[in-house]
Amino acid sequence: MFFLAGLAAGIALASAYGFSLGLRFIESKHSRQQPTPEVWFETPTPSSLTLVSQGRALFLSSCAHCHGADATGDEGPDLHNVWVSDRYISNIITNGIKHEMPSFKKKLGHDEIVRLTAYVRSLE
Amino acid sequence: MNSENWAKMHGATVHFPIAMILCSGALDALGFFFPVAAIRRGLHAAGYWMMILGAAGTVPAVISGLVMSKGVMLGHDTMRLHHLFAWPSFALIVGLATWRALASDFTARKAPAGYLVAAGFAAVLVMATGYYGGEMMLGH
Numbered sequence: 001m002f003f004l005a006g007l008a009a010g011i012a013l014a015s016a017y018g019f020s021l022g023l024r025f026i027e028s029k030h031s032r033q034q035p036t037p038e039v040w041f042e043t044p045t046p047s048s049l050t051l052v053s054q055g056r057a058l059f060l061s062s063c064a065h066c067h068g069a070d071a072t073g074d075e076g077p078d079l080h081n082v083w084v085s086d087r088y089i090s091n092i093i094t095n096g097i098k099h100e101m102p103s104f105k106k107k108l109g110h111d112e113i114v115r116l117t118a119y120v121r122s123l124e
Numbered sequence: 125m126n127s128e129n130w131a132k133m134h135g136a137t138v139h140f141p142i143a144m145i146l147c148s149g150a151l152d153a154l155g156f157f158f159p160v161a162a163i164r165r166g167l168h169a170a171g172y173w174m175m176i177l178g179a180a181g182t183v184p185a186v187i188s189g190l191v192m193s194k195g196v197m198l199g200h201d202t203m204r205l206h207h208l209f210a211w212p213s214f215a216l217i218v219g220l221a222t223w224r225a226l227a228s229d230f231t232a233r234k235a236p237a238g239y240l241v242a243a244g245f246a247a248v249l250v251m252a253t254g255y256y257g258g259e260m261m262l263g264h
Contacts, residue, residue, distance in 0.1 A: 001223060001226050001227055002223070004222060004223075004226055005219040005220070005222040005223035005226070006219060008218050008219055008221075008222035009215040009216065009218045009219035009222070010215070011218075012214060012215055012218040013211060013214065013215045016186055016190065016197070016211070016214065017197065019187070019190055019195075020190050020195040020196070020197045021195070022195070023190060023191060023194055023195030024194065024195035024196075026195075027194045027195060082200075084199065084200055085198075085199065085200040085204075086200070088200070124201065
């Protein structure tokens with residue numbers, strides 16, 4: 001009986017996960033973004049006032065002309081209150097979005113992307 | 125249907141299982157200690173059906189939640205906290221309802237203490253899930 005209860009719980013979770021994979025597959029067909037796989041245990045991007053202010057400087061030089069100096073959006077979207085993971089933000093900055101946002105893979109190094117991610121996260 | 129409508133659908137579907145699971149645990153706990161056998165049986169029968177209906181109610185809640193978030197199982201920040209409580213509670217509720225449905229000998233009789241502890245734990249998880257769900261809507 002306990003085995004069957006555990007099995008039912010496992011099937012329920014596996015079904016939800018399968019459904020989620022299906023939805024993300026459909027979404028990826030309509031999206032130009034590079035998919036960001038989810039992980040259960042995610043290390044948060046390091047954040048400090050220094051990192052945020054360095055990220056802000058990078059943002060003003062590389063991103064503000066599309067997202068606005070206050071990041072509330074202009075040609076690009078408002079970046080406040082984004083409900084996505086740090087890895088997702090850094091993935092978008094690194095790879096860009098085809099026909100919508102340039103890739104910063106060659107322009108910015110890993111540390112700079114970490115600073116930018118810390119800044120975007122601070123906008124919440 | 126767009127994400128906004130699915131968000132409304134999620135809001136419309138989550139409260140039923142929350143109410144059912146919490147009441148089921150409360151009625152079973154009350155029945156566990158109630159001295160009058162006839163009333164105790166009635167309380168456990170109500171707890172049984174509420175657990176079954178609550179578990180059934182989690183299905184549309186989970187589906188609407190996944191569709192509104194476009195398949196995100198974890199997300200970030202408050203949404204991540206919401207999901208970190210939602211998935212264990214979903215699994216536990218389905219497991220408890222299956223246990224309860226299969227163990228027909230305690231459908232309307234005294235539920236085992238282990239079941240009550242697990243149902244109490246499920247109730248705490250459901251409350252935490254609901255709390256962070258509310259924080260997402262109202263906390264910002």
